[in-house]
Amino acid sequence: MNDSVIAPGSTFTIRKETLHDQVADRIRDLIIEGHLEPGTRIDEARLVEQLGVSRTPFREALRTLAAEGLVVIRPSRGAHVRKLSREDIFSMLELLARLESFAAELVCKRATDADLAGLSDLHDRMMGFYAIRDRMPYYKLNQEFHTQLTALTGNSALIETQGNLQARLKRIRFMGNRNPDLWAASVGEHEEMMAALMQRDGNALGAVMERHLLNAWDRVADTF
Amino acid sequence: MNDSVIAPGSTFTIRKETLHDQVADRIRDLIIEGHLEPGTRIDEARLVEQLGVSRTPFREALRTLAAEGLVVIRPSRGAHVRKLSREDIFSMLELLARLESFAAELVCKRATDADLAGLSDLHDRMMGFYAIRDRMPYYKLNQEFHTQLTALTGNSALIETQGNLQARLKRIRFMGNRNPDLWAASVGEHEEMMAALMQRDGNALGAVMERHLLNAWDRVADTF
DNA sequence: GGCGTAAATTTTGTATACATAATACAAATA
DNA sequence: TATTTGTATTATGTATACAAAATTTACGCC
Incomplete structure (x- = not known):
């Protein structure tokens, strides 16, 4: 007590x-x-x-x-x-894609309905900021969504590793996402993820998540 | 020049x-x-x-x-x-399983024939020590096999993360593997892996690798 | 004798001082 | 003028000194 x-x-x-x-x-x-x-x-x-x-x-x-x-x-x-080379960044995104895809699968298996509702709420708020194209709060909620999803796996090693990668990539990823079309695509992927998540379809969610993060590469690849 | x-x-x-x-x-x-x-x-x-x-x-x-x-x-x-709890160790093995499964897939795509020959050589030497049940050198070559396989992915972030997890688990995993049956099972999995590797069957190799490392949990779970 | 408090001791955290290596600069040589 | 070599300056690495906190011990009290 x-x-x-x-x-x-x-x-x-x-x-x-x-x-x-x-x-x-x-x-x-x-x-x-x-x-x-x-x-x-x-x-x-x-x-x-x-x-x-x-x-x-x-x-x-x-x-x-x-x-x-x-x-x-x-x-x-x-x-x-530390100055990250193209290869470094690609490596990190490639790895992060797999890690979060894994996280996605685990969450579908392990999370409670309340947990999922929490993610849904986060998603909705994020979409609210997309609607008015307010980039900064969108970005922050986006990060939080990925963090939270990973947290719900309950796998501490995964949580730690994902957090470290996300932190290292933070600045670079914020630089991306300025192209309206790419931003829209990213938003679309998030919608897909929520759909899969609500059905607890781990395979589908994992697949979208991996695609989502590999696409992130295209969104940052030309910024350096 | x-x-x-x-x-x-x-x-x-x-x-x-x-x-x-x-x-x-x-x-x-x-x-x-x-x-x-x-x-x-x-x-x-x-x-x-x-x-x-x-x-x-x-x-x-x-x-x-x-x-x-x-x-x-x-x-x-x-x-x-740091004292690792059961949950910590399970988390790490669960994550490592996925990471090396991923590494396995990448290697099948990216490694040269010479690289694979190197792994094969490592495997053979390892089996030589299994034949005479010499645990220590077997263990070392085993570690080296997993390290080397990961290195061949060329993904620096993956290499670093795998290395860190492997180091943290090193002592614990050495404690396991003392039961002859479990050791034999582990060896069998390695044979399967080599077979898949030689055919560059990424999916098969990834699957065996993941199973192999999740089984490692059973081999250590009762030692603490 | 057990318990709580306070002093003494130990341990940890931070600052500073000193030693050593790297860099920048100037003079000398080709 | 370019290159090298020696020297001054600066920055980094390590040791020590001091301050603050935690732990242990000792003592008085019930």
Whole structure:
């Protein structure tokens, strides 16, 4: 039983995050949001100064990001924001396509009706933003849909891996989707997915999902 | 053109590894080889002393291992060797099964005949050790077979993810396979895989591979 | 003797200082 | 002028020192 006066996860709970975790989060955002361009050298002195922390937690944070694949550290030559090659990105999308296709199958087997209703709701809100062509909130709900679908598999390793890939691809995928036709196609695939999902047709859902993510390649392939 | 006197990647090139990388490698081995039991607290002072390094590179190494999922760091309470629950292990095997099944399909499409010959050779050597029931070298070649098969996909993201999962499961899987019947079954699956591989039958190979790794669950499920 | 509290000890987190390697720059040589 | 070599500067890697938190121990109290 929970004896705490304060509800867990509320804004009152003092979340004690170490400095290096905060720094890692911060740099991760800077990279994902594009404030730190791929290939850029990470200027330790400058960032340390800007963030107001010492080098120790900063460097620990860098090691975390390196393990996550967002940053590359060359001994004695500093850290750079990892620059993904075409092949890297294709690899990641190809893998993500399979992972989420798998997730789709599992969800059809394992999720409760309430879970599916939640996804449906997410989908509807997303479509609301498509209707008025509001790109940013659409994009965010889209990400959330994929995250949530994966979460419902209950497979922690899958959830972690999908999350990592999604994070790494985040910026790149946001750059895509600016062509109205491609956006419409993407929306169409989402409609197909919802249909399959409601019937718990795992094979169909998996197939659409894989196609959906492989198509994502076409939507970003020319942007670099 | 390459004017260098020394061939790149030759044994002459001095590879310089930082301390924290060496430490990370060392601790990783200690965990995988079982010298550091899951759940054990990682005694910073003692290990730092033993390894003869200062706390800074040691702690950076810990952060790397944490990102890899081998270690858990709780703020102000130190690091522990991650203890995998039944669910964790099942999750990882379930995912690995799908990943390698995917790898299998890709290899049938993309690998050269020489690549396949290499796998065949690996397989034969493995079977040689099975014939004399020499468990350790069999196990090592087995790992190498799965690694090599994945490598031949050319999908770097897949290679990385498979490697990480395999590393985390290494110790656990070595514990299994002691029952002669289960070992025999595993060997049978490998024979099936080679047959499918030689015909480049991606679907068949993928199916056997997935079954093979899901069966691995049964081989370890009772050991903890 | 058990329990709760407070001091002492240990452990962890962060900052700083020092050592070493890489880069940039300038002078010297061909 | 181009290239090389030595030197200064800067950046990175590692060790140590200090601060804050958690854990353990000791003590007083019921």
